[in-house]
Structure formats: structure tokens, C-alpha cells
Amino acid sequence: MTIRSFDLLQPRSLAEASDLLLKHRDEARPIAGGTTLVILMKQRAVHYPYLVDLQSIPGLNRIAKEVDGIRIGALVTHRTVELSRLVRNSFPVVAEAFSTIGNVRVRETASVGGNLAHADYRLDPPPALLLLKSEVTLFGPGGSRVIPLKDFFTGMYETALEAGEILVDVKIPNMPTGSKAVYLRHSALSANDWPCLGVAALVSKENGRVRELRLALSGLAATPVSVDGLEFVRDCSFDDSVLDRILGIVDEQIAPFYDLRGSEWYKRRMARVFVRRAIAQLESQA
Amino acid sequence: MANLAVVGQSVYRKDANPKVTGKALHVGNIEMPGMLQVAVLRSPYAHARITRIDKSKAAGLEGVALVMTGVDVAKMPGVDPYYGPAFRDQPILAVDKVCYVGDPVVAVAARDQRTAEDALQLVEVDYEPLPAVFDVLEAVRPESPLVHERHRPAKAFADLAHVKAGQQSNICYHFKLRTGDVDKAFADADRVFEDTFSSPPAQHMPMEPHVTLVYLDEQERLNVWTASQSPSYVRTELSNTFSIPMHHIRVRVPYIGGGYGAKLYAKLEPLVTALALITKKPVRYALTREEEFLTITKHKVITKIKTAIKNGSITARKCEVFWDTGAYAEIGPRIGHKSGYTAAGPYRIPNVWIDSYCVYTNHVPAGAFRGFGVPQVIWAYDSQMDIIARAIGEDPVEFRLKPALEEGESFATGTLVRSFGIKEAIRQAARAIEWSKPRPVQTGTKLRGKGIAAGVKAVLTPSISGAIVIMNADGTANVLSSTVEMGQGSETTMGQIVAEELGIAFDQVHIVQPDTDVTPYDTITAGSRSTYHMGNAVRMAAVKIKAKLFEVVAAKLEAHPDDLVAGGGRIFVRGMAERGMTISEIFLAKFGSLGTTLAAEAVCQPTAGHMDPETGQSEKCTEYWFPSATAAEVEVDTETGQVKVLQLFSVGDTGTAINPRHCEQQLLGAAIMHLGLTLFEEMIFDEGQLVNGSLLDYQVASIKDMPESFRPIVVEVPHETGPFGAKGAGETGALTVAPAIANAIQDATGVRIRGLPITPEKVLRALAEKKGEALPQD
Numbered sequence A: 001m002t003i004r005s006f007d008l009l010q011p012r013s014l015a016e017a018s019d020l021l022l023k024h025r026d027e028a029r030p031i032a033g034g035t036t037l038v039i040l041m042k043q044r045a046v047h048y049p050y051l052v053d054l055q056s057i058p059g060l061n062r063i064a065k066e067v068d069g070i071r072i073g074a075l076v077t078h079r080t081v082e083l084s085r086l087v088r089n090s091f092p093v094v095a096e097a098f099s100t101i102g103n104v105r106v107r108e109t110a111s112v113g114g115n116l117a118h119a120d121y122r123l124d125p126p127p128a129l130l131l132l133k134s135e136v137t138l139f140g141p142g143g144s145r146v147i148p149l150k151d152f153f154t155g156m157y158e159t160a161l162e163a164g165e166i167l168v169d170v171k172i173p174n175m176p177t178g179s180k181a182v183y184l185r186h187s188a189l190s191a192n193d194w195p196c197l198g199v200a201a202l203v204s205k206e207n208g209r210v211r212e213l214r215l216a217l218s219g220l221a222a223t224p225v226s227v228d229g230l231e232f233v234r235d236c237s238f239d240d241s242v243l244d245r246i247l248g249i250v251d252e253q254i255a256p257f258y259d260l261r262g263s264e265w266y267k268r269r270m271a272r273v274f275v276r277r278a279i280a281q282l283e284s285q286a
Numbered sequence B: 001m002a003n004l005a006v007v008g009q010s011v012y013r014k015d016a017n018p019k020v021t022g023k024a025l026h027v028g029n030i031e032m033p034g035m036l037q038v039a040v041l042r043s044p045y046a047h048a049r050i051t052r053i054d055k056s057k058a059a060g061l062e063g064v065a066l067v068m069t070g071v072d073v074a075k076m077p078g079v080d081p082y083y084g085p086a087f088r089d090q091p092i093l094a095v096d097k098v099c100y101v102g103d104p105v106v107a108v109a110a111r112d113q114r115t116a117e118d119a120l121q122l123v124e125v126d127y128e129p130l131p132a133v134f135d136v137l138e139a140v141r142p143e144s145p146l147v148h149e150r151h152r153p154a155k156a157f158a159d160l161a162h163v164k165a166g167q168q169s170n171i172c173y174h175f176k177l178r179t180g181d182v183d184k185a186f187a188d189a190d191r192v193f194e195d196t197f198s199s200p201p202a203q204h205m206p207m208e209p210h211v212t213l214v215y216l217d218e219q220e221r222l223n224v225w226t227a228s229q230s231p232s233y234v235r236t237e238l239s240n241t242f243s244i245p246m247h248h249i250r251v252r253v254p255y256i257g258g259g260y261g262a263k264l265y266a267k268l269e270p271l272v273t274a275l276a277l278i279t280k281k282p283v284r285y286a287l288t289r290e291e292e293f294l295t296i297t298k299h300k301v302i303t304k305i306k307t308a309i310k311n312g313s314i315t316a317r318k319c320e321v322f323w324d325t326g327a328y329a330e331i332g333p334r335i336g337h338k339s340g341y342t343a344a345g346p347y348r349i350p351n352v353w354i355d356s357y358c359v360y361t362n363h364v365p366a367g368a369f370r371g372f373g374v375p376q377v378i379w380a381y382d383s384q385m386d387i388i389a390r391a392i393g394e395d396p397v398e399f400r401l402k403p404a405l406e407e408g409e410s411f412a413t414g415t416l417v418r419s420f421g422i423k424e425a426i427r428q429a430a431r432a433i434e435w436s437k438p439r440p441v442q443t444g445t446k447l448r449g450k451g452i453a454a455g456v457k458a459v460l461t462p463s464i465s466g467a468i469v470i471m472n473a474d475g476t477a478n479v480l481s482s483t484v485e486m487g488q489g490s491e492t493t494m495g496q497i498v499a500e501e502l503g504i505a506f507d508q509v510h511i512v513q514p515d516t517d518v519t520p521y522d523t524i525t526a527g528s529r530s531t532y533h534m535g536n537a538v539r540m541a542a543v544k545i546k547a548k549l550f551e552v553v554a555a556k557l558e559a560h561p562d563d564l565v566a567g568g569g570r571i572f573v574r575g576m577a578e579r580g581m582t583i584s585e586i587f588l589a590k591f592g593s594l595g596t597t598l599a600a601e602a603v604c605q606p607t608a609g610h611m612d613p614e615t616g617q618s619e620k621c622t623e624y625w626f627p628s629a630t631a632a633e634v635e636v637d638t639e640t641g642q643v644k645v646l647q648l649f650s651v652g653d654t655g656t657a658i659n660p661r662h663c664e665q666q667l668l669g670a671a672i673m674h675l676g677l678t679l680f681e682e683m684i685f686d687e688g689q690l691v692n693g694s695l696l697d698y699q700v701a702s703i704k705d706m707p708e709s710f711r712p713i714v715v716e717v718p719h720e721t722g723p724f725g726a727k728g729a730g731e732t733g734a735l736t737v738a739p740a741i742a743n744a745i746q747d748a749t750g751v752r753i754r755g756l757p758i759t760p761e762k763v764l765r766a767l768a769e770k771k772g773e774a775l776p777q778d
Helices: A014-027 A037-042 A078-083 A085-090 A092-099 A104-109 A112-118 A125-131 A240-253 A264-285 B016-020 B070-075 B113-120 B182-188 B231-242 B269-279 B289-293 B332-338 B374-391 B396-401 B422-432 B490-502 B530-557 B583-591 B660-679 B737-749 B760-770
Strands: A007-009 A028-031 A050-053 A063-066 A069-073 A135-140 A143-148 A153-155 A166-173 A179-186 A197-206 A209-218 B036-042 B048-054 B064-069 B104-110 B124-129 B171-179 B191-199 B211-216 B222-226 B249-252 B283-286 B300-310 B313-326 B351-360 B446-458 B465-472 B477-481 B509-512 B564-567 B570-573 B576-582 B597-604 B625-637 B643-653 B709-715
Touching: A014 A028, A014 A050, A014 A135, A014 A166, A063 A085, A069 A085, A069 A112, A078 A085, A078 A092, A078 A104, A078 A112, A085 A092, A092 A125, A092 A179, A092 A197, A112 A125, A112 A166, A125 A179, A125 A197, A125 A209, A179 A264, A197 A264, A209 A240, A209 A264, A240 A264, A264 B760, B036 B113, B036 B269, B048 B104, B064 B070, B064 B113, B064 B269, B104 B113, B104 B269, B171 B332, B182 B300, B182 B313, B182 B351, B191 B374, B211 B269, B222 B231, B222 B269, B231 B249, B231 B269, B269 B283, B300 B374, B313 B332, B313 B374, B332 B351, B374 B396, B374 B446, B374 B737, B396 B422, B396 B446, B422 B446, B422 B625, B422 B643, B422 B709, B446 B737, B465 B490, B465 B530, B477 B490, B477 B530, B490 B509, B490 B530, B530 B564, B530 B570, B530 B576, B530 B583, B530 B597, B570 B583, B576 B583, B625 B737, B643 B660, B643 B737, B660 B709, B660 B737, B737 B760
Parallel strands: A007 A050, A028 A050, B036 B283, B222 B249, B313 B351, B477 B509, B643 B709
Antiparallel strands: A063 A069, A069 A166, A135 A143, A135 A166, A179 A197, A197 A209, B036 B104, B048 B124, B064 B104, B171 B351, B191 B300, B211 B222, B211 B283, B300 B313, B446 B625, B465 B477, B465 B597, B564 B570, B570 B576, B625 B643
């Protein structure tokens, strides 16, 4: 398992990196932590004559607190997110999602930006980040643009990144006041396996009354799903009829496909089970 | 076992320090000047004729020493391009056609690995696809496409001498056992149970993938360093394949990083030898994990089992076992035979009918896998034992104990069983799991249940182990043995046996690693046979040395040799420790010098009786047996189907434990391995194409999957001819894990899973079916 020879290009700025990507087009690929890309290159499943090393660009590996949330640089490692006091205190669901990936060595190397840009449908962070209505900053030839994360994932291993564009950071807005969130993953094979599905849920309350429910799911189909149409839960309690309605909405908005970790039938069942469990867990913490 | 000094002690393993500190030599660490590295182009087709290979571009790449095809191999003078332990059916490289996705087609040897892999991408191969067959039950039909047009028996092993050149069929071996009158028993039965069980192909997953290094020394002798469980066989196979006399081949095996059956017989050695012979340079080929998936697997097995019950007892059993041996027979016929004859279980059943078929398909070849096929047949018969017990209202433990064979009773083969602790194993398992404790009534979505399973494996017989013990003048000893240390602890066990017999300290014995220039023949390091066979050989050799020492001491001290004992590095008169001599004093007395050695050779060669090819009856089908039982407690999440193993007890009759800790570790290690195989391991194929052929998608059990409570229980029923009463322990813990868990799941939920692995989805589907829900087909 060796990698075909390639040139490692080390830009000093985003603009330079973008130029390199534009110049070499399909022959170039940005590399951050490399935990996935290097395996694919070793398997010779892919080959890029040029790798654009984002690690050589200063400033992409910071977690910054902002008034309305936090901004996590694309080069921040999973392990840094997992252990960050800021993330653990204010966005525990994000720390939890990043802590479930692979093993410590992988998490020490893999980057937040690489994880999102790879757009594997089975990854743990997207549901937690979608739940919090995160946005991503993309830098490209035309400058920077900010898009909601839910618009970033466009297909299996496909994203909204255009030629010469680089994912710069992810902005996570503060959690609504009075809210709690949870991420549950279900491994159908060994405990270390990719999730069969991941479910993130957020419930916010005001004076003990439900104000909002958010749900996001991954692992079921090519892109993660952020569930719409849950506004009706406002002022409801999560009794059986409300739960049934929620589960019905979820069922309508997911389109699971068969993979090694479950059939469509099984994944639909699991979506129901884990959405219910996530809500129950949030309710029991209330 | 009175007065033993080292045998029976849990001494620390000899290989622990070098392995933990990273000093242990492995084939992958050996560097040689000018060594070439290898990459192999593999078939993308399950079955196809090769119509053209253009290797010119690859051969022209700088740094490439050789681009070799199967035709090139076939043209080498004196070379048989096909090899294999049962049939010579496997080409070193595909000659005219490929038989599975992953079949090696072209090999490149180059100055470094990257160049070799770069060159592969320049090789062009054209194929003409042929009809292929993937389903083992379809492959046995006469109208199915043939994987091989002719069968060529290898005649490499005495126990496979009866393997015949087959007719035009994918069945390469058919074992039959017939005793009593099953038809009559089924006609007379109160109830008949019929079930079909399946067990999928899986990976051995040794930490160290296959690796082989071959070079020609200054005398042009073939030198082979290889991660192999069978150095003696590799030498024979290379001698036969390349027409090289045996004294011109030297096979050495350092510590290997696990084998589990994957590294038996010849694997990479013929290919690397061909490359080294042509290039005249050292050549090493190390498989990637992805290639490991395409090299050897555990047999997929379908077992149809039918059992007659009359007055609460089993009166007849009929088993049809279909082994998917893949594109090349490998050792499949031996597995079909040895496991086939145990397929009715360790039970008293008057009428038995067994057909065991080893069948070619266009899948990755299947071979030996810890348990040698027996876990697959126990999966069937001891799952069914539970089904029957629960259906007729018998206690599953009592239902097994009642017909479990007693010492001296006849097995289905007609062989009388000896050292057969099956009942004790079942009782110990039941006690450990508190079987008789009343179960609380359960509600909710987490249901708990307990399960027991039992079964037995027989050791490969006949087989041969030779050993030489060399006593040094300072009272230390060297042991020459071809048993491979692959983590099982054989070096330590052999050291204990020799130290015990010679009366010296355990750390005064050095075990020489397998080297066919030096260490005598050994059939294989596999099948839980080394402690018994090699243990007996080293012990007998030590006894011969001791007799020579006694002779000197008896003359010198005017004592009778029968009154002498060895202990504490001395030979002395029994009961009179002061009347004796040190080993050095004996050497001085005998040779007048300390500059010499005493050597002795011994061979352990148990024989088997003739087995009738029509009835499978034999006065002696095996030298000894490994009774096994497992007890499991599970918790089933009825919403997800997920099975959590709460408790697991692995019980094995190992004979006398030479090193009790090692026996426990073997029982646990085997159980952990089979825990993964039970719950999630499966190589998934789509029209012959492996879908999950990497560790990204194929999972083995990790520390996170371990049961909360997990304990080995060693049952010691001494064997009268085992070294100090020992048998073996390498596979016993593997045998009964799967049915124990399936039986516990039925106990918890009432549903029965008949196909491994027991994934959450299978359990959830079974629960839904039980509730009468309509399910989509998937």
C-alpha cells in the first residue's frame, strides 16, 4: 500500500490555496488531517498529482468564541473539539458527536473541515451541527461566502464547494436559551463501527413549556437530514399522540437506503426508536 | 500429578519480553541488500478466460525487475504451476483463466513497493467472462458451471490419501457416515425436527498479514523466511512444485503475529520463490490487509439437520453439510472430512446419517480457521439441541447431559471415546451461569436470557511431530522443534515439559525456532495438536537424554538407574539428594571435557484406524477429543434487536494443563474471536465481488464489545498418552460460542436465529415475525 508520487503544495494563504486548486482543477485536492484521503490514495482508489496542504495556512486551527456562538476553524482536530472547555460547556452535544469518531489517534489528526468536506453519509458530527443551525464559510475565487450547513451537503461525498473553494470554518450559533441537546448513535455491528444511524435532538423550553424541537439524522441516506415541520410541538407535551406525529414527520422526510448496517426497513425502525429515545432522554433530564 | 516442579505452573511466557519491547524478529523486519518488493494484479472477474496480457509498459518502468504472468511460471523448467494441500488446483498465477475476484494474475517485483504498485497500473489484461457459480447449494447441481474441469489430488498428507479425482462436478470431496437405520427411526419417531443453519465466510484477521521473503544463498540454495504455520509442509511443497531437492531448501519461521489457520500450507511461498528464482535477487511479498481478505477465508457452511425424537430421546439424526470452499479446494476436503464426522454431536444417537460435501464456487478460497469447521457444525447441532429441548419441554442442560457420551462409549464413527469430559464441561458451564436459579418474570424492552451449548472436536489423526533435544554441558538444553510460536505459547509449554523431564529450571531451556535445516518435521502448528504431539516428542527426546545421564551416574555412584531421579539441575538417588551429581559433573565423567553435547531425537506419530469410505466407521478415527461448553447470558433490546452479552463462560477440557494461565488465555482468546463471528463478522459478496473487504467495513470484536463478565473454566480430564496427561486448548473456546448466544437469545425472547452473524436486524425481524408483522423482503 503505497501512494503514487505527488507534489505537496504549501500555500501560505487562502487566496494562494484557492489559486492552486483552480490552476490544477481535478489534479489537485486540498488535504487537512488526511485520515481519509491518505487511505484512499494508499488503496489507489484516487490519485491527485497535487495536494494542497491547508495545514500550512496560518489561522485555520482556532476555536473562537463570538457573541452569538463559536467559530471552529477547518483545521481544528476532532480531539481538540472533544476536549475544548468552551465546546464542552456551551455545546456539549458537539463535543459528544466528535468524541465518538474512530479512536484517539484518528481524532488527534482528523480535522473538522475535512470531516465535513469529505461528506461521508455515516459521519457523526453533521447531525449535531445541523441541529444547531450551523453555517460554513467557504473561501473561493470570488471571495468568501457563508451558507447554512444543511445546504452544504448535496450528495454522496458531494458538497456545495465549487472549483477553487475551500471550507474555512464552521460557525455554531449559541444554543437557544433553555435548550438541551443530545446525540445518539446506533452501531448495528461492533461497538467501534460506523453508525447505522445517528440522531441529534434539541428541545428548548420556556417556563416548563416546550418552545421548540429540532431533529437531525445521519447514516440513512446520501446526505444528513434536518427535519422540518416540527413547529407544532410548541406548547405541547411529548405524549404518545405528539410523538406519533413527530415520528410520522420523520418517516416522511427520510429516505433510507440499504447498506451493510441495515435495510431500509431496519433504518426506518431505528429512526423511530432513536428519535423517541433522544426525546425521552432530553425529557428525563429536564 | 505429584512432585511436578514446572509442569502445572503458570510460568510467564518466554516470548513476552521480546514482543512487548518490540525486539521480536518478524519477517517484515528482515532487510537484505538489493531486496525486491512485490505487488500483484488481481482478477476483477469471478470467472473468466484471460485472452491477452500486455506487460510491456510495466516492464519498461524504471526500477521494475520482473513482470511475471502465469504463463511465465508454467514455462519455468521443472515447475508445476499448480499447488495445494488436497488438490493441486491453485495456480501460482492464473494460467489461462481466473476463478474468483482477487485471483492473482500478474506479479511485479521492483526495487521498492511504490514502483511495483505503479507498474501494476500499467499492465493491461483482457478477459472473456465465463458463467460463474456463487451459491453452494446451486454449485452442487450437475447443470451448474464447473469451476474446475478436472480434479488433481495432491497426495501430500496420509489422512487425505483417500481423496479421489472427481467426476465433472463442483463437489471435490464427499464424506459419508452411515450407522443404524435412520429411515426406520424417522418413521417410528414421535417428533421430527428439521432445520437449516448457515454460517458465513469470515476473516482470520491475524495482526500480521501474510509475508514471505525468498533469496538464493551463496550455494544457490533456496532460503525462505515466511510467516507460516507449517514450515515443513512449505519445504515439501516447494520441493514438489519447483523440482528442487529438499536439502536445497531452507524454510525459517520467526515469531509470527497470529495465524488462526490462515497461514497453513503454502500461501505466498510458491509465488515469491518463482520471482526469486528468475530475478536471482532477494524478494519479499507482504500482503496488505485488503489482499488478506482476498487470500483465505473461513468456510461458509450450510447445514441441514434432521433429528428424530422418541420417548424424549434422540433416536436418529441426519446431517447434510455443504462447505463452500471457494475457487480452490485448499484444505477444504480435510475439513469436510474431520468436521463432517462430528456433525451429529457428542451424543448417544443410535442411527446417524451424514453427508458432508466440499464444494467449489467462484469465491475467495476457504481454508482452516480456528476450530477447523467444527464451530460451523456445532452451530447447527447445538442450536437444534436447544430447539428440541424447548419444544418437548425438557430442560436444555438435562437434555444434553442425558445423551452426552461417557468414557468408553462409541462415537458416531464407532470409535470409543477416551478422556472425554463433555458432561463435566456442561455441568461447569451450567453452574457458572447459575442455570438452575429461577428467572424473574421480565417486562419492558430489555429481555435477559441464558444459554448453554456443548460440542466436541477431534484432533487431526494421523499426524507427525519430530523433535531433538540437545543437552549442554552446563546443564542447559536446546530444543529443536518445528512448532511455530504464533502467540499460543508453545515455546513456553515445550520449555516446561523439557525442564520438568530433565530436572532443570524452565529458563535453562531454549527453544530453537523452526528452521528446516535444523528442526525436524512437524505436520502443522494447528488444530490444537502441538502440546500433545510436539509435547510428547520433546518429552520422549528428553527422556532419552535422561537415560544417558542416568547411565553415567549409575556407574559412577554404583546405583541402579531405576532409583535415580532428576531435579534441581542434578541427578541423584531417590530420597537421598546428597548422593548425586550435577549435569556438569556427569559430562566431565562421561567425556572428560565440558565441550560437548548430548542429543536425542524422538517422533510422536499417532496412527488412525482405517475409515470405511461408505459408512465412516473406524476403530480409531482420532487420537483425542476436545470437549467444549459455553454458557452465555444476554440482554436483548427488543426495540433495536441489539444483543448485549452480559456474561460468557468458556469451558474446555484441555487434559492436564501444562500451563493453566495459557489454557485460560486460549479459552478466552478463542471465545472473543468467536464473539465477533457470532454477532457481526461476515464477508459479504455480491456476485463474487467482496463488498466489505477492508477494516473500514469489516469489524472484529474490540474491547468495547466484551461481555461485562467473562471467565474461562479449565476442565482437566487427563489423557493417558498425553504429555503429563495434556491434550490441547487452542480451539476449544471457539467451538460453542455461537449456539450458546443463540440459545440465550431464544431463552430471552422466544425467537430463534439460524443464520450467523446474529445482527440486530435479524433479531428485530424475527421478533417482528413472531408478532405477526408483515415484513418487506430485503
